Amino acid sequence: MNVDDLKSSTGEWLKGVGNQSDIVISSRIRLARNVAGRRFVNRASDEERTELEVLLRDAIRDTGLLEDMLYLNLAKVEPIDRQFLVERHLISREHAGAEWQRGVALTRSERASLMVNEEDHLRIQMLSSGLEMEKLWASIDELDTALESRVDYAFSDKYGYLTACPTNVGTGMRVSVLMHLPALVVTDEIQRALRSLMATRFTVRGFYGEGTQAVGDLYQISNQATLGVREDELIGEISGVVMMIADYERRIREAIMERNRTAMEDCAWRSFGLLAHARTINSEEALKHLSKVRMGVNMGVISGLSVARLNEIFLWTLPAHMQKLEGRELDPERRDCVRARYIREQLAQPSKS
Amino acid sequence: MNVDDLKSSTGEWLKGVGNQSDIVISSRIRLARNVAGRRFVNRASDEERTELEVLLRDAIRDTGLLEDMLYLNLAKVEPIDRQFLVERHLISREHAGAEWQRGVALTRSERASLMVNEEDHLRIQMLSSGLEMEKLWASIDELDTALESRVDYAFSDKYGYLTACPTNVGTGMRVSVLMHLPALVVTDEIQRALRSLMATRFTVRGFYGEGTQAVGDLYQISNQATLGVREDELIGEISGVVMMIADYERRIREAIMERNRTAMEDCAWRSFGLLAHARTINSEEALKHLSKVRMGVNMGVISGLSVARLNEIFLWTLPAHMQKLEGRELDPERRDCVRARYIREQLAQPSKS
Numbered sequence: 001m002n003v004d005d006l007k008s009s010t011g012e013w014l015k016g017v018g019n020q021s022d023i024v025i026s027s028r029i030r031l032a033r034n035v036a037g038r039r040f041v042n043r044a045s046d047e048e049r050t051e052l053e054v055l056l057r058d059a060i061r062d063t064g065l066l067e068d069m070l071y072l073n074l075a076k077v078e079p080i081d082r083q084f085l086v087e088r089h090l091i092s093r094e095h096a097g098a099e100w101q102r103g104v105a106l107t108r109s110e111r112a113s114l115m116v117n118e119e120d121h122l123r124i125q126m127l128s129s130g131l132e133m134e135k136l137w138a139s140i141d142e143l144d145t146a147l148e149s150r151v152d153y154a155f156s157d158k159y160g161y162l163t164a165c166p167t168n169v170g171t172g173m174r175v176s177v178l179m180h181l182p183a184l185v186v187t188d189e190i191q192r193a194l195r196s197l198m199a200t201r202f203t204v205r206g207f208y209g210e211g212t213q214a215v216g217d218l219y220q221i222s223n224q225a226t227l228g229v230r231e232d233e234l235i236g237e238i239s240g241v242v243m244m245i246a247d248y249e250r251r252i253r254e255a256i257m258e259r260n261r262t263a264m265e266d267c268a269w270r271s272f273g274l275l276a277h278a279r280t281i282n283s284e285e286a287l288k289h290l291s292k293v294r295m296g297v298n299m300g301v302i303s304g305l306s307v308a309r310l311n312e313i314f315l316w317t318l319p320a321h322m323q324k325l326e327g328r329e330l331d332p333e334r335r336d337c338v339r340a341r342y343i344r345e346q347l348a349q350p351s352k353s
Numbered sequence: 354m355n356v357d358d359l360k361s362s363t364g365e366w367l368k369g370v371g372n373q374s375d376i377v378i379s380s381r382i383r384l385a386r387n388v389a390g391r392r393f394v395n396r397a398s399d400e401e402r403t404e405l406e407v408l409l410r411d412a413i414r415d416t417g418l419l420e421d422m423l424y425l426n427l428a429k430v431e432p433i434d435r436q437f438l439v440e441r442h443l444i445s446r447e448h449a450g451a452e453w454q455r456g457v458a459l460t461r462s463e464r465a466s467l468m469v470n471e472e473d474h475l476r477i478q479m480l481s482s483g484l485e486m487e488k489l490w491a492s493i494d495e496l497d498t499a500l501e502s503r504v505d506y507a508f509s510d511k512y513g514y515l516t517a518c519p520t521n522v523g524t525g526m527r528v529s530v531l532m533h534l535p536a537l538v539v540t541d542e543i544q545r546a547l548r549s550l551m552a553t554r555f556t557v558r559g560f561y562g563e564g565t566q567a568v569g570d571l572y573q574i575s576n577q578a579t580l581g582v583r584e585d586e587l588i589g590e591i592s593g594v595v596m597m598i599a600d601y602e603r604r605i606r607e608a609i610m611e612r613n614r615t616a617m618e619d620c621a622w623r624s625f626g627l628l629a630h631a632r633t634i635n636s637e638e639a640l641k642h643l644s645k646v647r648m649g650v651n652m653g654v655i656s657g658l659s660v661a662r663l664n665e666i667f668l669w670t671l672p673a674h675m676q677k678l679e680g681r682e683l684d685p686e687r688r689d690c691v692r693a694r695y696i697r698e699q700l701a702q703p704s705k706s
Contacts, residue, residue: 262690270630
């Protein structure tokens with residue numbers, strides 16, 4: 001398997017299935033681990049990093065838990081393919097851009113990705129469509145345990161797992177859930193809904209992580225603390241918080257359909273019309289309108305289009321994906337035209353409500 | 354012939370034909386005339402107004418110049434039909450709303466309309482698609498001469514025709530041309546283009562006359578002075594001014610097509626997409642987007658749609674027209690939904706570029 005083999009799939013996190021998938025796009029768990037007795041990646045020498053890469057690559061392979069595994073030494077991967085992996089949430093932007101020996105182990109399903117020599121020696125990540133925290137936790141815990149029997153993790157009895165950045169010390173675990181909240185946004189209820197998070201261990205960010213704005217009505221809920229809270233508690237708590245917000249979004253959707261159905265239909269269909277006819281569009285605007293169409297599909301006013309298909313359109317109109325689709329480099333201006341053409345073609349035979 | 358007979362036509366001024374019709378929507382000449390020895394309409398008694406109405410109605414009929422003439426006593430016309438006539442530019446808003454004896458003589462082609470007891474005893478109006486000032490002048494002059502041989506007009510050798518408002522004294526003539534200037538608007542060249550009018554006898558207003566904003570990139574050029582300038586001079590001058598502005602618009606359109614074709618196509622098609630899918634839309638927004646689609650049709654990027662068809666959509670989505678189409682009164686909210694549905698249906702089988 002190589003990077004191009006991933007082209008035939010949409011990626012686990014965009015399948016549009018799973019629990020609460022009308023509102024929850026995807027769930028993710030990430031564990032930060034380091035090898036005992038080695039310097040953290042940013043302090044290590046090139047030789048140490050190379051040693052670590054080999055050590056961890058082999059340990060991962062030896063677990064035998066990753067089905068149809070692909071291991072990539074990122075230094076040997078083309079920039080466009082690294083960006084492609086970033087867009088699929090399989091590696092981080094930082095990992096793609098680093099300038100030392102580093103790698104990633106992937107499964108064909110794209111549920112698991114293990115980054116070697118990212119900020120920590122090892123970052124184990126599991127992704128799933130919908131709200132599937134318990135299942136993810138079971139899988140990642142099994143994988144982590146299997147690795148722990150092969151690698152001596154840096155661990156302190158007092159603090160827990162030791163990590164390059166103090167914010168990850170403890171469980172080294174980050175749980176996050178990506179939610180689609182168009183009704184809360186359109187009714188300006190979103191701030192109220194998110195304010196309830198202040199009393200919890202969780203925080204909210206826009207799509208594409210820290211410091212980014214909420215584009216496309218997408219919000220990412222994740223934990224702040226990694227110290228002094230057990231993994232299974234965190235899993236239970238985030239599921240509860242997410243279900244509470246999802247219920248809020250669902251109630252608002254129902255209220256809109258009852259009191260202001262026309263405005264909702266109008267909003268969804270105008271976005272459909274724009275996407276189906278624009279001649280140039282950037283990814284952010286495309287995402288914004290795909291969000292409204294998705295809302296229309298979820299609320300039953302646009303039929304004959306699936307959420308999975310919309311997700312596919314979204315994924316394939318990201319810059320690296322589009323360039324792989326076209327088989328050539330595209331400057332941003334040309335990219336916006338190709339994106340618009342691709343979306344038009346995809347929406348050309350829609351069913352009407 | 355009655356008002357409903359007009360329903361089968363689009364009206365002369367929206368035919369989308371004639372000179373410079375890629376930019377000039379319509380031309381209009383209006384003459385203000387009063388009967389000698391009678392008080393102006395606003396000072397006259399009800400008896401005098403009734404007498405005037407009969408006198409002028411008969412005089413108009415006797416000329417025999419109005420083909421298939423319809424004479425309407427507006428006091429007997431339903432408000433919805435009066436509004437319908439306003440939307441067709443056949444009577445003024447003030448004439449529709451006045452509360453005394455008044456009437457209008459129309460031709461089936463909608464080229465001519467003669468308002469009796471508007472601000473003046475008689476307002477003769479001729480309308481045409483495109484830039485057709487000379488032809489209009491020949492027709493209106495013939496009609497005016499024929500009337501003058503039957504009615505003793507209030508005329509002063511020193512001032513010319515006497516009118517209720519001093520701004521019309523002299524020729525009593527107002528010439529106006531409605532222009533569609535989307536390229537000048539989109540490139541912000543419009544102010545510069547219109548500034549050149551400052552040195553002329555002409556002024557510019559937004560669509561729907563004095564005090565209204567330029568909606569849908571529509572601008573109305575008309576004369577200010579009626580005193581001290583001969584009719585044929587005015588006709589020649591306005592044609593010159595309009596052709597100058599039309600050339601400016603045309604040059605900018607060509608420059609856009611050369612340098613920024615995609616942006617132009619994008620703008621036109623996005624408006625098409627919005628119109629083809631919106632579930633609720635008010636007339637102003639509809640006009641705004643119809644304007645962009647019209648630009649796309651005129652510039653050859655949207656095919657299979659004629660300007661005449663767009664004009665028809667525009668006319669039939671005005672409030673009174675829509676209510677006549679639906680055969681019932683509609684509150685504004687319902688009207689916006691019916692308008693959106695009508696536009697969707699009209700654009701449902703477009704040709705793609």
